[in-house]
Every structure is written in C-alpha cells, then in structure tokens.
C-alpha cells in the first residue's frame with residue numbers, strides 16, 4: 241500500500257512536470273492542470289497517512305499482551321516464549337518482541353510484560369542495551385500496565401540489576417505495575433512458576 245501511494249504521488253509529480261513541457265496548452269491551462277495534479281498527489285498522501293494510522297490502531301487493538309525479552313544466552317527469550325504460550329492458553333493474544341525493538345511496536349491492550357536477564361555487572365544484555373535510545377519511546381505506553389520477570393544470579397553483587405532498572409524506568413515513565421518485579425536466581429523453576437501464578441491472578445481480577 242505504501243509503495244502504491246508513493247508511486248501514485250511520483251506519477252502525479254511527473255505528470256505536473258510533463259504538463260509544463262507541453263507547448264499546446266496555454267499558461268493558464270498549465271497552471272490549472274498542475275494545481276489539479278498536485279491536489280491529487282496531496283490527497284494520496286493524506287489517504288496513505290490515514291490508512292497507516294488505521295492499520296496500526298487495528299493491530300494495537302488485536303494484541304492483549306506484548307512480551308519483551310532481553311537476553312544474552314537465551315533463557316529470557318525461552319521464558320518469554322513460554323509466557324506467550326501460557327497467555328494464549330488462557331485465551332489472550334500475545335506477541336513476543338526483543339526489548340531493543342519495543343519502540344516500534346503497537347501498544348498492547350492489557351499491557352507490557354518484560355522478561356529481562358542481567359549481564360556484565362548489573363548491565364543490560366545485548367538484546368536490551370539500546371531500548372531507551374529514543375528519549376520519548378515510552379510515551380505511547382503511559383498509563384498502560386506492566387510486569388517484569390528479572391533473571392539473574394545471587395552470586396553477583398547487582399542481583400537482577402537490569403530487570404530492576406527496567407521496572408523502575410517503566411514506572412517512572414508513567415506505566416503502572418501489575419505487581420513487584422519477580423526476581424529469579426539461576427532460572428529457579430519455583431520463582432518462574434510464581435511469575436505465571438501472578439499473571440493468572442491478574443486475569444481473574446479483571
């Protein structure tokens with residue numbers, strides 16, 4: 241659709257240039273023809289913008305939860321996938337995305353879930369190290385609900401440092417916590433289970 245609208249605009253502009261090459265038309269008619277062609281190009285541009293907005297709105301309406309993950313060695317991604325599956329089993333539509341790609345995603349109806357591991361010394365893993373490159377990237381999410389599953393290891397001084405930082409940044413940006421970040425030591429299954437129970441509890445509350 242985008243390329244069709246762009247092609248239409250280019251054709252109109254080319255036709256406008258062509259009209260000025262024609263020596264058959266009087267100057268007045270050239271002006272009228274050019275104005276008509278440019279108006280048509282503007283109409284196409286407006287139509288395209290409106291269509292784009294309608295599409296992103298429709299997509300946003302169709303996703304209940306966006307599940308973003310930040311991982312170094314894959315555990316967080318696997319748990320994000322498992323979270324999506326569990327949500328789908330409960331009848332929700334969930335979409336998984338790398339945390340670094342969050343800015344381009346539509347807002348989900350029920351909220352944002354983040355599964356984030358910690359790397360380095362309390363640092364972001366590679367798939368989550370540029371999620372805040374755009375300052376106002378969280379603005380569209382203001383007022384939306386969120387929850388964080390933070391993966392880490394108690395042997396490090398900054399236990400779950402990145403997940404905790406993500407949760408605090410989301411809250412400072414105006415998102416509303418569904419519950420406190422769930423901290424997980426060495427992918428402990430009991431803590432992961434607690435995360436699923438917390439999510440399930442939210443469904444029953446709504």
Ligand SMILES: Cc1cc2nc3c(=O)[nH]c(=O)nc-3n(C[C@H](O)[C@H](O)[C@H](O)COP(=O)(O)O)c2cc1C
Pocket residue numbers: 310311312313314315316317357358359360361362363365391392393394396397398399400401426427
């Ligand atoms: C090099 C390295 C640095 C780590 N640094 C931390 C840390 O600072 N704090 C923490 O809680 N866990 C730390 N961890 C533990 C990981 O966060 C944990 O193993 C996690 O489950 C890995 O998840 P992933 O597979 O999604 O990357 C570190 C692990 C590695 C290998």
